[in-house]
Amino acid sequence: MRLIKDRTPAEDGFRMPGEFEPHEGCIMIFPERPDSWQYGGYAARKAFVQVAEAISQSEKVTVCASASQYDNARAMLPETVRVVEMSSNDAWARDYAPTFVKNDSGEIRGIDWGFNAWGGLSDGLYFPWDKDNQMARKICDLFDRDVYHKRDFILEGGSIHVDGEGTCIVTESCLLSKGRNPDMRREQIEQVLRDYLNVSVVLWLPCGIYNDETNGHVDNICAFVKPGEAVLAWTDDRNDVQYEMSKACLEYLENNTDAAGRRIKVHKLMLPAPVTVTADECAGLDACRDEPARIPGERLAASYVNFYIANANIVMPGFGDPMDERAKETLQSLFPEREVIQIYARDILIGGGNIHCITQQIPR
Amino acid sequence: MRLIKDRTPAEDGFRMPGEFEPHEGCIMIFPERPDSWQYGGYAARKAFVQVAEAISQSEKVTVCASASQYDNARAMLPETVRVVEMSSNDAWARDYAPTFVKNDSGEIRGIDWGFNAWGGLSDGLYFPWDKDNQMARKICDLFDRDVYHKRDFILEGGSIHVDGEGTCIVTESCLLSKGRNPDMRREQIEQVLRDYLNVSVVLWLPCGIYNDETNGHVDNICAFVKPGEAVLAWTDDRNDVQYEMSKACLEYLENNTDAAGRRIKVHKLMLPAPVTVTADECAGLDACRDEPARIPGERLAASYVNFYIANANIVMPGFGDPMDERAKETLQSLFPEREVIQIYARDILIGGGNIHCITQQIPR
Numbered sequence: 001m002r003l004i005k006d007r008t009p010a011e012d013g014f015r016m017p018g019e020f021e022p023h024e025g026c027i028m029i030f031p032e033r034p035d036s037w038q039y040g041g042y043a044a045r046k047a048f049v050q051v052a053e054a055i056s057q058s059e060k061v062t063v064c065a066s067a068s069q070y071d072n073a074r075a076m077l078p079e080t081v082r083v084v085e086m087s088s089n090d091a092w093a094r095d096y097a098p099t100f101v102k103n104d105s106g107e108i109r110g111i112d113w114g115f116n117a118w119g120g121l122s123d124g125l126y127f128p129w130d131k132d133n134q135m136a137r138k139i140c141d142l143f144d145r146d147v148y149h150k151r152d153f154i155l156e157g158g159s160i161h162v163d164g165e166g167t168c169i170v171t172e173s174c175l176l177s178k179g180r181n182p183d184m185r186r187e188q189i190e191q192v193l194r195d196y197l198n199v200s201v202v203l204w205l206p207c208g209i210y211n212d213e214t215n216g217h218v219d220n221i222c223a224f225v226k227p228g229e230a231v232l233a234w235t236d237d238r239n240d241v242q243y244e245m246s247k248a249c250l251e252y253l254e255n256n257t258d259a260a261g262r263r264i265k266v267h268k269l270m271l272p273a274p275v276t277v278t279a280d281e282c283a284g285l286d287a288c289r290d291e292p293a294r295i296p297g298e299r300l301a302a303s304y305v306n307f308y309i310a311n312a313n314i315v316m317p318g319f320g321d322p323m324d325e326r327a328k329e330t331l332q333s334l335f336p337e338r339e340v341i342q343i344y345a346r347d348i349l350i351g352g353g354n355i356h357c358i359t360q361q362i363p364r
Numbered sequence: 365m366r367l368i369k370d371r372t373p374a375e376d377g378f379r380m381p382g383e384f385e386p387h388e389g390c391i392m393i394f395p396e397r398p399d400s401w402q403y404g405g406y407a408a409r410k411a412f413v414q415v416a417e418a419i420s421q422s423e424k425v426t427v428c429a430s431a432s433q434y435d436n437a438r439a440m441l442p443e444t445v446r447v448v449e450m451s452s453n454d455a456w457a458r459d460y461a462p463t464f465v466k467n468d469s470g471e472i473r474g475i476d477w478g479f480n481a482w483g484g485l486s487d488g489l490y491f492p493w494d495k496d497n498q499m500a501r502k503i504c505d506l507f508d509r510d511v512y513h514k515r516d517f518i519l520e521g522g523s524i525h526v527d528g529e530g531t532c533i534v535t536e537s538c539l540l541s542k543g544r545n546p547d548m549r550r551e552q553i554e555q556v557l558r559d560y561l562n563v564s565v566v567l568w569l570p571c572g573i574y575n576d577e578t579n580g581h582v583d584n585i586c587a588f589v590k591p592g593e594a595v596l597a598w599t600d601d602r603n604d605v606q607y608e609m610s611k612a613c614l615e616y617l618e619n620n621t622d623a624a625g626r627r628i629k630v631h632k633l634m635l636p637a638p639v640t641v642t643a644d645e646c647a648g649l650d651a652c653r654d655e656p657a658r659i660p661g662e663r664l665a666a667s668y669v670n671f672y673i674a675n676a677n678i679v680m681p682g683f684g685d686p687m688d689e690r691a692k693e694t695l696q697s698l699f700p701e702r703e704v705i706q707i708y709a710r711d712i713l714i715g716g717g718n719i720h721c722i723t724q725q726i727p728r
Contacts, residue, residue, distance in 0.1 A: 002443050067431075067451040070498065074505070079366050083505050085450050087431040134434065141438070141447050142506075 001137075002146040004109070008195040009148060014101035014109055015198035017363040018164030019309045020226055024108070024364040025060035026310070027139060028052055030073040030083075031091035031358075032066060035126070035293040036351045038284035043347040048091070049076050051308075051315055051348075051355055054341040056080050058312035059361075062142075064088065064135070084142060089117070089132045092353060094219065095156035097360035098136040098147065101198065108363060110140035110147040111196055113155040118214050119179025120154070125213055125352070126288060143362065153192050154180045158217040158357055160197065163227040166259025168199040173207040173216035180215075201259040205249045209233060210242045212301035219356045220303045221249060225267065225334045228258065233303045234268035242271065269330055272321035275302040281350055294350070306354035307331065308361075314338050317345030317354045365501075366510040368473070372559040373512060378465035378473055379562035381727045382528030383673045384590055388472070388728040389424035390674070391503060392416055394437040394447075395455035395722075396430060399490070399657040400715045402648035407711040412455070413440050415672075415679055415712075415719055418705040420444050422676030423725075426506075428452065428499070448506060453481070453496045456717060458583065459520035461724035462500040462511065465562065472727060474504035474511040475560055477519040482578050483543025484518070489577055489716070490652060507726065517556050518544045522581040522721050524561065527591040530623025532563040537571040537580035544579075565623040569613040573597060574606045576665035583720045584667045585613060589631065589698045592622065597667045598632035606635065633694055636685035639666040645714055658714070670718035671695065672725075678702050681709030681718045 009015065028048065031037045037044040052061045056078060064086035065073035074083045088096065095118075098110030115133045117124035133151070140147040161169045174180070175189055184192075190202045208216025221233045232253070234246050253266050279296035287293060304327040307316035314335050318324040324342060332340045348354050373379065392412065395401045401408040416425045420442060428450035429437035438447045452460065459482070462474030479497040481488035497515070504511035525533045538544070539553055548556075554566045572580025585597045596617070598610050617630050643660035651657060668691040671680035678699050682688040688706060696704045712718050 001446065067495070070502070074501075082365065082508055083502075084448070085502055087449060131431070137438075138434065138447075138449055144446055 001141040001144065003149050004146055005149045007148070009101040009109065009111065010195050010198040012103065014103045015164065016099055016101050016162045018162055018224055018227065019361055020224070021164055022364040023059045023311050024362045025062060026055050026308070027093045027097045027360045027362065028061060028063045028358055029088050029091040029093045029096070030063055030065035030069050031351065032069050033090045034286040035288035036090055036285075038281050038347070038350055044351060045076060047343065047345060047347045048358060050343045051358065052077055052081050054313060054315045054343060055308060055310045055359065058310050064093070086135065086138055087131045088135055089126060089129050091351070092357050093360045094158045094357045096132040096135040097139050097157065099157055099160070099197070100361070100363050102363050108145055110136060110145050112136040112140065112147050112149055112151055114151040114153055115156065116154050116179065118156065119177060122179035123177070123215070124179055148196065150192070150196060156214065156217065157360055158214060158219040158353070160193070161218050161223055162197055162199060163224045163258060165227045166200045167203065167227075168193050168197050168201070169203045169205060169218050169222055169224070169230070171205045171208045171216045171218045171221070174214060174218070177215040199259065201257075203253070203256055203258070205252055207245045207248065209301040209303050210245060211299045213352050220301055220306050220354070221246070223305050223307070228260065228262045229265045229267065229334070231267045231269040231305055231330070231334065233271050233305045235271045240274065267330065267334060269304050269327055270323050271304070272302050272319045272323045275300045275319055275346070275349065277350060300349050302349055303354070304331070306356040308355050308359045309335070309338070312338055314340040315355055316340060316342050317348070318342040319346055319349070320344060365505040365508065367513050368510055369513045371512070373465045373473065373475065374559050374562040376467065378467045379528065380463055380465050380526045382526055382588055382591065383725055384588070385528055386728040387423045387675050388726045389426060390419050390672070391457045391461045391724045391726065392425060392427045392722055393452050393455040393457045393460070394427055394429035394433050395715065396433050397454045398650040399652035400454055400649075402645050402711070402714055408715060409440060411707065411709060411711045412722060414707045415722065416441055416445050418677060418679045418707060419672060419674045419723065422674050428457075450499065450502055451495045452499055453490060453493050455715070456522075456721050457724045458522045458721045460496040460499040461503050461521065463521055463524070463561070464725070464727050466727050472509055474500060474509050476500040476504065476511050476513055476515055478515040478517055479520065480518050480543065482520065483541060486543035487541070487579070488543055512560065514556070514560060520578065520581065521724055522578060522583040522717070524557070525582050525587055526561055526563060527588045527622060529591045530564045531567065531591075532557050532561050532565070533567045533569060533582050533586055533588070533594070535569045535572045535580045535582045535585070538578060538582070541579040563623065567617070567620055567622070569616055571609045571612065573665040573667050574609060575663045577716050584665055584670050584718070585610070587669050587671070587720075592624070592626045593629045593631065593698070595631045595633040595669055595694070595698065597635050597669045599635045604638070631694065631698060633668050633691055634687050635668070636666050636683045636687045639664045639683055639710070639713065641714060664713050666713055667718070668695070670720040672719050672723045673699070673702070676702055678704040679719055680704060680706050681712070682706040683710060683713070684708060
């Protein structure tokens, strides 16, 4: 593994492919942190295993497990899934694993962004985050890929979405938050995205999903279906605080164009009814930094947009909500060549994210 | 990774290739155990790095490092070497890593033997050995290889040598020791070797190197150079306790034949003068199970036979002994197409083994 410090992917002719482009595989992390995953993580691990099984139908899944959970991961996961030992502070592969870039010869390299638990000492979610921050480079080494060193720039994989043709979508609420890169101006942040993702246009949605503890990652509110088309998390309930948030994002997209000069075609993906955490669920969460990890009644950032595009499947969350079926139909119509697999994901959601957050694709 | 419990490699047409056959790569473990490696392992790690560098000249080396040593391993090792996180109890890849077998189509599988720290609760060298015993399967998973489950049989990679053509050499002192498989008769042990290594002849040397704490692993006294030819550790000093031991091995080899019916041509590889551990070295070793790890003046099992056959090199130990050069010349003449690299290995030897003990080849 060569550590590349003095060059950028754009200079070297590498770009981040869209998630809908072919994958070599997918990385996940086995969950165990007791202030993230209720009642010791047993239910969360079952849900993660279902996600791994679904993705492994069409691509090689590598699950990173701690030394103490290794045997358990190996026993719970199907034999087609690879389990490797790797320590982490929690289980959000999207945000710790490298962003992979590719050149025209098909060579794949990783980007090692800085990670600070979604806000560091400012408004980060746990401390310390040292093991998470080591993972991108460890994963590049594991896959024998060279890696661009960009740890001086804080970025999570869930805070960017690209169309693979020069456009990146982010949210202002996240990328301009005081816990990320407070000493950089918006233009400077945008330049890093241009240099490392090799994009020419960065679209800045104002915000993400209400109460999303990541400061509103884009991957919970908006995702490319293909170049020129995206889904946007939506509600028709004007009394829901999310209504104005989604509307502001829609208006932004209607008034801006992508790298190809197109107005992005936006498909509304309906949100489930607000999901709140129960007292019983909270009782199963260890305290985090002396404080309760969650308060009963707290609204969780449930959204169907947090799906994963596998080679032959869409792996999407369900919440036991009447809207589950309609959301599945929407995605099935948008991805006619992929079978949509819906997995009951409340046990992932309680941890603070969803299926897209716990996966990271490796392009082929 | 498929776990194969009901079949043997021989039944499936797999055999263990000779070490001199082509390799896909080599596995090593980064040393840190303070009762094995003096003064915190700094000198040992330097020596391991030199070994990894030498092997990496002609094959891909993967070094397993603990979470706490990962960054250090990555910084010390060349970028062509892959570093992966994996926990272990010590650093003897030969004995924990899988024995790899190969079929005629070139498919590679691993064997997961049981490991009990060279003798378990009987005369094992440390306790516990749980992480070591997990490694073979973890490594098979890492390399995406199916694995034969044989954990009910205790065997270390250093206790067997094969010619790839049906012959295996072992020592009675090790394989018949009370800490290995005491409930099995010699014939039963031999049958396991036949079934798993796919050999038809097992040659039983009586013993190994004097004071070798492994109960006399064969890989410290005798090694195949090619089918039909082997080196044997030798001394001409009749007052050395090793003299009668090596002589007994020579006589055994002169009176037995290999799987092809050949009498093995034996090349004597001279031993260095006895190497003993100093009081200063002992002072740098933490106690092991409340006892001193080594006693000043204790004789170490120094032998040039503990070399590694890399694709294009022989990587052999040196001890700062006048015999170093002669041993190097002997091996160079026996491996005319491989460049012999000699590495000063006292800092590995103090740990209890040498270059062959800290490496495990993966056949191609």
